[in-house]
Amino acid sequence: MARVRWCLMCSVAFACADDTAVGDGSAGGSAGEGVTHGSNPDTAGTAEGGSASEDSGATTGGGDPFGSALEIPLGVTFTPVALALGDVDGDGNLDLIVTGTDASSAVRGATLRGDGAGGFAAAVDAGVAACSAFPVVGDVDGDARADLFFGTCEGEGVFFRGTEDASFAAIDVLAPWTDPPVRSSSFADYDGDGDCDLAIVSVGDASNELHLAIHGGATPPWPVNSQPIMVDANPGFDPDGLTAFAGDGDELADVLALDRDQALVAFTSEGTGFSPPVDVPLAIQPSRVAPIDLDQDGVDELVVASITDAAFQLVKRDADGNFLASSPAPSDALQPFDLAADDHGAWVAAIDDDAPQMAVLQPMLDGSFALSGTRELPSPAVRVLAGDLDSDQDDDLVAATFANGSVTVLLAGE
Helix, strand or coil: CCCCCCCCCCCCCCCCCCCCCCCCCCCECCCCCCECCCCCCCCCCCCCCCCCCCECCEEECCCCCECCCEEEECCECCEEEEEEEECCCCCCCCEEEEEEECCCCCEEEEEECECCCCCECCCEECCCCCCCCCCEEECCCCCCCCEEEEECCCCCEEEEEECCCCCEEEECCECCCCCCCEEEEEEECCCCCCCCEEEEEEECCCCEEEEEECCCCCCCCECEEEEECCCCCCCCCCCCEEEEECCCCCCCCEEEEEECCCEEEEECECCCCECCCEECCCCCCCCEEEEECCCCCCCCEEEEEECCCCEEEEEEECCCCCEEECCCEECCCCCCCEEEECCCCCCEEEECCCCCEEEEEEECCCCCEEEEEEEECCCCCCCEEEECCCCCCCCEEEECCHHHCEEEEECECC
């Protein structure tokens, strides 16, 4: 079965170059000796994984697959708010991209270069400037280096291309277009040609629109095709997040749009645009969604988390393409704020932005969730990402424990 081709999506197979999830800035610290996996025992987390009691629809899992937590100091001079993963310098290792704001509220960024063994060098100035501090990562020029797109306070957006020294340089990519401010965006291969395209949702007073910026080859600009978002089942739909996923088993990525107050809808890619949205039935108020291919058949299931309801739901598709949601499974371990999913379909990690905890769960096709273990973190985390940080073909985890001035890394199998 064909597998959707992602752009730099570090945790998903068939990368069209080098992508990752939505990231969440004066320069970082000077370059210097990196922090290597296992080299900082004084700050490494010591919480044990293991089983949690069976309760409220959760069953006991098969064991936490991760080793001891390692804190990586950020060493940045700005307030970090967002974290992303991508190979910025093109050496084949995933790097950490941290963005935020300085004392003057200007957006700043830093790159911590990965060593391919789970360690990271000291932060270097990423050289970014934008209105938003929350970029998405993709490859806009086909050089296998991570590039960034930031939404702006007006229409359009700004791009920065990754360079060999792990900083970014501004680049013009999109053909001129005028729309309300960008709310969210997602890089993936939406037209099946192996290149990164960009889906963008803009939200205005009069209308909401979904845009597809189609990769224009080595020489920009990329053309932008736009369509209004009309969700009949939810006329007040206010899209707050885009997530690419393998929705139907073809080689075109599809996209989910989330309204954190009420709904989740899916758009199927048609190559140059998207089909009308289909409502994903839920019994919880969604706050985050993580695509995960549990049965490795090329079609993603969806794990939906709700902070409001403190619960998870699993969504599958039947043979006719209809979305089928399981009964909600209450989350006893934490209130799930963010999710990261394993590319092999083995686990989902969830963090709570109000408590220094992480839970590792095994979603089941019957809609239950086996709690494999919980971890104490040095501070609450605002983001958790999955990616192969140590080049062993297994996804690892990195949590944005910014309140502790760090990120926290957990390597699989350690």
